[in-house]
Amino acid sequence: MRAHPPAGRPDDGAADTLFGLEDIDTGPASRAQADAGPLFRDSPTARRLLSVRAIFAEPAAAASPRGRQVLARYPDAEIVPVASHWRIPDLHGNEGNVDRWVRIKTETLVLGEKKTLTTRPNGRSADWIAPGPANGCAMACAYCYVPRRKGYANPITVFTNIERTIAHLSRHLARLGPKPEANQCDPTAWVYDIGENSDCSVDALISDNVADLVRAFARWPAAKASFATKFVNPDLLLLDPRGRTRVRFSLMPQSDSKLLDIRTSPVESRIAAAGDFLDAGYEVHFNLSPVVLRPGWERDWSLLLRHLDDVLPAPVKDQAAAEVIMLTHNKDLHDINLGWHPRAEDVLWRPGIQQPKRSENGSWNVRYRGEVKAGAVATMRALVAAHAPWLRIRYAF
Numbered sequence: 001m002r003a004h005p006p007a008g009r010p011d012d013g014a015a016d017t018l019f020g021l022e023d024i025d026t027g028p029a030s031r032a033q034a035d036a037g038p039l040f041r042d043s044p045t046a047r048r049l050l051s052v053r054a055i056f057a058e059p060a061a062a063a064s065p066r067g068r069q070v071l072a073r074y075p076d077a078e079i080v081p082v083a084s085h086w087r088i089p090d091l092h093g094n095e096g097n098v099d100r101w102v103r104i105k106t107e108t109l110v111l112g113e114k115k116t117l118t119t120r121p122n123g124r125s126a127d128w129i130a131p132g133p134a135n136g137c138a139m140a141c142a143y144c145y146v147p148r149r150k151g152y153a154n155p156i157t158v159f160t161n162i163e164r165t166i167a168h169l170s171r172h173l174a175r176l177g178p179k180p181e182a183n184q185c186d187p188t189a190w191v192y193d194i195g196e197n198s199d200c201s202v203d204a205l206i207s208d209n210v211a212d213l214v215r216a217f218a219r220w221p222a223a224k225a226s227f228a229t230k231f232v233n234p235d236l237l238l239l240d241p242r243g244r245t246r247v248r249f250s251l252m253p254q255s256d257s258k259l260l261d262i263r264t265s266p267v268e269s270r271i272a273a274a275g276d277f278l279d280a281g282y283e284v285h286f287n288l289s290p291v292v293l294r295p296g297w298e299r300d301w302s303l304l305l306r307h308l309d310d311v312l313p314a315p316v317k318d319q320a321a322a323e324v325i326m327l328t329h330n331k332d333l334h335d336i337n338l339g340w341h342p343r344a345e346d347v348l349w350r351p352g353i354q355q356p357k358r359s360e361n362g363s364w365n366v367r368y369r370g371e372v373k374a375g376a377v378a379t380m381r382a383l384v385a386a387h388a389p390w391l392r393i394r395y396a397f
Contacts, residue, residue, distance in 0.1 A: 040234045041205040049138050049263065050106065050156075050205060056080045056088050057111040066160040067111050070207050074109070085112025091153040098339035101153075102263065105138045109206065110157040117168040119192070124395055125248065125287075125323055126193035126226050127185045128172075131165045133209035134158050135197035139230060140262035142337055142344035143290055143327060156198065162209045166216045173223050184394050186224060191246065192217075195227030202231050211239055218242040228287050230264040232273045237280040246283040248323070249274060251308075253300035256292055260344055267304070275313045284316055286391070288384075289325035293368060293376055294347040301380065305387035317390040324380045324396035326373050329354070331364040 040046055052074040059081055061067045071079065082088050088110065091097065097104055120129045136156040137144070144154075159165070169192065176190055185191040194200060194213050204210040217225040218241055226246040236247075249270040252260075257267050278284045286308075291297070312320075327348065334349050354366040368376065377396045384391050 039238075046205050049202070050109075052077045052109050053107040054078045054080060055109045055111060056082045056085070056091070058082060058085055058113060061085070061111040061113050061158075061160040064113075064160040066158070066162055066207055066209065070109065070111060070158055070160070073206065077109075082110075085110050085157050091155065097153045098336055101336075101340045102140050104153050104155055105136075105140055105263075108153075108155040110136070110155055111160055112157050113161045114159040114165065117165060119169070119172050122193060123183070123185070125185065125228075126191040127179075127183070128190065128192045129196050130169055130192040130194050130225075132159070132194055132197055133162055133165065133200070133213060134203045134206075137199050138202050139199060139264050141230070141264065142260045142262065142341055143292075143329060143333070143348055145328075145330065145333070156203065156206065158203070158207055158209065160207075162212050166212065169216070169223075170220075173220055176222070178222055189224040189244075190222055191224045191226050193227065194225045195229070199229050199231055200227040201229040201233040201236060204233050204235055210236070214239045214241050214245050217244040220244065224283070230261055230270065232265040232269050234276075236282075237276055239280070241281045243281055243283060246285055247277050248285045248287045250287040250289055251304065252289070252292070253297075253304050255300055256297075256347075259347065260292070262341070268307075271308060271311060274316045278313075278316050278319070283319060285320055285394075286322040287325065288322050288380065290327035291324065291376060291380060292327050292347050293350070293353065293372070298379060298383065301383055302387055305383055305391075308391070309388045320390070321392045321394045322384070323394050324377065324384075326368055326376060326397065328365050328367045330359075331356075331366065334366075 053076075055062075055071065055074065055077045057067065057071075057079055062071060062079065062081075071077075091104070091108070091110075114131055117131045119131065121127070122129050134156050136154045138156055173190065179186075179188055179190050182188070194210075195203075200210045200213075213225055214236075217223055221244075224244050224246055226248065228248040228250050230250045251267055251270060254267045257264065261267075274284045288301075291301070329348050334345060337345050337348070349366075351366075353368055353372045355369045357365050357367055359365045367373065381393060381396060384393060
């Protein structure tokens with residue numbers, strides 16, 4: 001049974017904030033922070049993922065403290081003023097960008113202010129979908145739904161008014177009060193997904209937005225932050241989440257990941273990081289997703305689950321949970337992929353076992369047919385029970 005009050009509403013300026021950004025005190029810096037040395041976000045690996053040459057910036061966003069932080073990280077980038085982070089003709093809706101898809105993700109950033117702050121009910125991996133610190137991504141997963149919202153380009157947009165987001169979440173949580181009953185999201189805490197339209201591990205390479213959110217949730221005993229990631233960012237280990245941030249490492253067989261998870265951390269690296277993140281104070285869960293049905297998929301998922309069972313430390317297993325999510329694809333994204341990565345569509349686009357479904361925004365999604373999907377979900381549940389029986393499945397669909 002879900003424990004939900006009425007749906008969230010836009011930030012209304014109410015005065016019931018628990019505390020704002022300036023009030024967050026997470027205590028003295030840890031020894032790990034003091035002795036950390038060079039940060040991963042300044043490493044050659046991070047610079048290869050984000051070698052920014054152009055920053056499209058709303059003037060107010062560029063002038064803000066967070067905007068200045070981002071601009072200082074990329075001093076050689078060209079600054080292009082724009083009226084709106086959503087309406088950039090050179091990026092949004094330009095079909096000619098398809099053949100430069102990865103290059104745009106690598107070399108372009110956008111700075112904007114999030115104008116409308118809304119927290120929406122969810123009930124699956126989180127109780128609530130929070131306003132995120134960014135949207136877009138520097139990675140290029142072939143099945144990702146986020147690009148469909150930005151029309152043939154998907155660079156990261158950093159929202160520089162993070163203090164307003166934190167104040168909004170503080171008010172939202174104050175209105176909720178304690179969680180009245182356990183549900184599949186968490187037994188005691190309200191869980192807020194802070195990375196619906198981006199990957200927070202990558203966002204943390206650019207600014208301190210994610211760090212500010214982790215620090216805020218560390219001080220909110222009735223809440224937890226949550227985000228899924230396909231990227232291992234060791235800088236996150238230097239924060240002090242105090243068990244109030246849940247990292248969900250997305251996993252799939254490496255053969256699938258090599259084809260579909262473009263520019264992400266290897267699956268084995270994500271698994272190997274689980275113990276480090278737990279030791280650093282995070283809750284560590286897993287997303288088994290997307291499950292892509294192709295010849296041999298059952299065998300490869302069995303091997304992955306056995307690997308999890310073999311290598312994960314007992315403390316990780318003791319607190320782990322997972323989501324199992326079957327692939328949902330999209331006709332427009334299919335057409336885009338044919339322009340830059342057609343091999344991915346050999347496994348993603350399978351009309352013989354898929355059916356169309358009109359999405360809420362009017363576009364056509366495709367998902368596995370009912371009987372096919374039901375059989376695959378049952379198979380995944382059986383594989384987890386056989387090879388990783390300690391892994392609690394929060395939900396599967």
